[in-house]
Amino acid sequence: MxxxxxxxxxxxxxxxxxxxxxxxxxxxxxxxxxxxxxxxxxxxxxxxxxxxxxxxxxxxxxxxxxxxxxxxxxxxxxxxxxxxxxxxxxxxxxxxxxxxxxxxxxxxxxxxxxxxxxxxxxxxxxxxxxxxxxxxxxxxxxxxxxxxxxxxxxxxxxxxxxxxxxxxxxxxxxxxxxxxMAAADFFDIRIQGRGAHAAEPQRGIDPIVVATALAQAMQSIVSRNADPLKSCVVSITQIHAGAAYNVIPESAHLAGTIRTFDGEIREMAGLRIRALAEGFAAAYGAEIAVELRDVFSVxxxxxxxxxxxxxxxxxxxxxxxxxxxxxxxxxxxxxxxxxxxxxxxxxxxxxxxxxxxxxxxxxxxxxxxxxxxxxxxxxxxxxxxx
The missing domain is CATH 3.40.630.10 (Zn peptidases)
Structure with missing residues (x-):
C-alpha cells in the first residue's frame, strides 16, 4: 500500500x-x-x-x-x-x-x-x-x-x-x-510634527502631509534606485494619524516591508528610506525616526x-x-x-x-x-x- x-x-x-x-x-x-x-x-x-x-x-x-x-x-x-x-x-x-x-x-x-x-x-x-x-x-x-x-x-x-x-x-x-523565497525587512517610520487647529494649518507642521509625500517618494526606490534586473519590493502597508475632523495631529506613523533576494539591493533600499526620511524632515521642519528590522533571510x-x-x-x-x-x-x-x-x-x-x-x-x-x-x-x- x-x-x-x-x-x-x-x-x-x-x-x-x-x-x-x-x-x-x-x-x-x-x-x-x-x-x-x-x-x-x-x-x-x-x-x-x-x-x-x-x-x-x-x-x-x-x-x-x-x-x-x-x-x-x-x-x-x-x-x-x-x-x-x-x-x-x-x-x-x-x-x-x-x-x-x-x-x-x-x-x-x-x-x-x-x-x-x-x-x-x-x-x-x-x-x-x-x-x-x-x-x-x-x-x-x-x-x-x-x-x-x-x-x-x-x-x-x-x-x-x-x-x-x-x-x-x-x-x-x-x-x-x-x-x-525572498528576504524581508519590516520598517516603522514615525513622524513628529506640530498639532494645530485644522482651520489654521499655518500654526502647525502637518505630519499627514509629510507622511503622504514620503510614501509617494518611497515608491521611487524600486523604479529609480534598484537594478531593474534584480527583484525588489517596497510596500507601505500601514498609515496611522489623527482622530478628529478638525485637528491636525501631532504625529503620523508609516509601516511596511522590503522584499529582496540580493544583499546589496536590500542594503540600498534601507539606506534610501533613511535618506528620504532625513530629506523630508528637513524640507518640512518635522522630526522623522526610521526603524528597520531584519525579519526574514533569503x-x-x-x-x-x-x-x-x-x-x-x-x-x-x-x-x-x-x-x-x-x-x-x-x-x-x-x-x-x-x-x-x-x-x-x-x-x-x-x-x-x-x-x-x-x-x-x-x-x-x-x-x-x-x-x-x-x-x-x-x-x-x-x-x-x-
Whole structure:
C-alpha cells in the first residue's frame, strides 16, 4: 500500500484535526492549545515529545527500525494571523480577530499525519525529527527555536518543509535549488510634527502631509534606485494619524516591508528610506525616526535536498505534477533560518484554486492533506536510506 492510500484511510480524522485547529487559532508565541494538542497526539503514537522550545514549539523524536545515524527533520508552523475571518464555514474561527489565513492549520495536520504514518509503519532507518514551530508570521519563531538549542539538542542531517499553494494546480509540487523565497525587512517610520487647529494649518507642521509625500517618494526606490534586473519590493502597508475632523495631529506613523533576494539591493533600499526620511524632515521642519528590522533571510534550498524533494514528489505524484525549477516568490519564510543552519529544502503543494494566502476568505484545501503527509513521510523513508 502506498503512503498516500494508507494515510487516506485516516484522512477523516486528520481533517477533523485541521478543522479543530482552524476553529481555535492562536497567533505567534500564544499557541498553547495548539502545541498541547499536537504534543498529546504525538505521545499517543508512541513518539518521544519535547515541549516548550522557542516558547510554544514542540519537537517529536521517532527512531526507525534500526539506527544508521541518519536524522531527517520535518518542520510545520503552528501560528495563525491577526485577521478577522470572512467565511461561513462550520468550523470558522471562534476567536475574534484571529484566523488561520495561511494554512498553518493544514501544515501542522500534514506533519501530524506523516508522524502517525511513520510511527505505525517504522519502515525507515535512522531517526525522524518532527519540528512544530511557533510564530512563523514575522515574529521570529524559527530563530527562537534555534536559540533554544533546536539543532544542538536534536541534530539533523537535513530538514524539509512544505507550504500549500492556493493558486494551484491541485496536487502539483513546486521546488527549486537555490533562492526560493525572498528576504524581508519590516520598517516603522514615525513622524513628529506640530498639532494645530485644522482651520489654521499655518500654526502647525502637518505630519499627514509629510507622511503622504514620503510614501509617494518611497515608491521611487524600486523604479529609480534598484537594478531593474534584480527583484525588489517596497510596500507601505500601514498609515496611522489623527482622530478628529478638525485637528491636525501631532504625529503620523508609516509601516511596511522590503522584499529582496540580493544583499546589496536590500542594503540600498534601507539606506534610501533613511535618506528620504532625513530629506523630508528637513524640507518640512518635522522630526522623522526610521526603524528597520531584519525579519526574514533569503530562503535558499540546498541543491541535493531540492533534488531529493523533487524525486520523492515524482515518485508519489508523477513527473507531470512536479516542477523542479519553479519561479522564486517574493513572499518570505523563516524556515530560511533553519536551512542556513543545516541543508534543507522548501516546497509548495498546490491546492484547488481559491482565495489567496493572508486573505480573510482563505480556506485550506483538505484534499491535499494525505498528499502532503505522504510526501513528508516518504522523505524520511528515502533520505534515511541515503
Amino acid at each position: 502506498s503512503p498516500i492510500d494508507r494515510i487516506k484511510s485516516y484522512a477523516r480524522e486528520l481533517t477533523a484535526l485541521r478543522h479543530d485547529i482552524h476553529a481555535h487559532p492562536e497567533i505567534g508565541f500564544e499557541e498553547v492549545r495548539t502545541s498541547g494538542l499536537v504534543a498529546d497526539l504525538l505521545q499517543g503514537y508512541g513518539i518521544e515529545v519535547h515541549r516548550g522550545l522557542g516558547g510554544t514549539g514542540v519537537v517529536g523524536v521517532l527512531k526507525g527500525r534500526s539506527d544508521n545515524g541518519r536524522r531527517i527533520g520535518l518542520r510545520a508552523e503552528l501560528d495563525a494571523l491577526p485577521i478577522e475571518e470572512a467565511t461561513n464555514l462550520p468550523y470558522r474561527s471562534t476567536v475574534p480577530g484571529k484566523m488561520h489565513a495561511c494554512g498553518h492549520d493544514g501544515h501542522t495536520t500534514m506533519l501530524v499525519g506523516a508522524a502517525r504514518y511513520l510511527a505505525e509503519t517504522r519502515d525507515f532507518d535512522g531517526t525522524a525529527i518532527f519540528v512544530f514551530q511557533p510564530a512563523e508570521e514575522g515574529l521570529g519563531g524559527a530563530r527562537a527555536m534555534i536559540r533554544d538549542g533546536l539543532f544542538e539538542r536534536f541534530p539533523v542531517d537535513e530538514i524539509y518543509a512544505l507550504h500549500n499553494a492556493p493558486n494551484g494546480p491541485h496536487g502539483r509540487l513546486k521546488t527549486r535549488p537555490g533562492p526560493i 530562503l535558499e534550498n540546498s541543491a541535493e535536498q531540492a533534488a531529493a524533494a523533487a524525486a520523492v514528489a515524482t515518485e508519489l505524484f508523477g513527473a507531470e505534477n512536479v516542477d523542479a525549477d519553479c519561479v522564486p516568490r517574493m513572499g518570505s519564510e523563516d524556515f530560511a533560518d533553519m536551512v542556513m543552519a543545516v541543508p534543507g529544502a522548501y516546497a509548495w503543494l498546490g491546492g484547488t484554486p481559491g482565495p489567496g494566502l493572508h486573505n480573510a476568505a482563505f480556506n485550506f484545501d483538505d484534499s491535499i492533506i494525505p498528499l502532503g503527509s505522504a510526501y513528508l513521510a516518504r522523505l524520511v523513508e528515502r533520505r534515511t536510506a541515503a
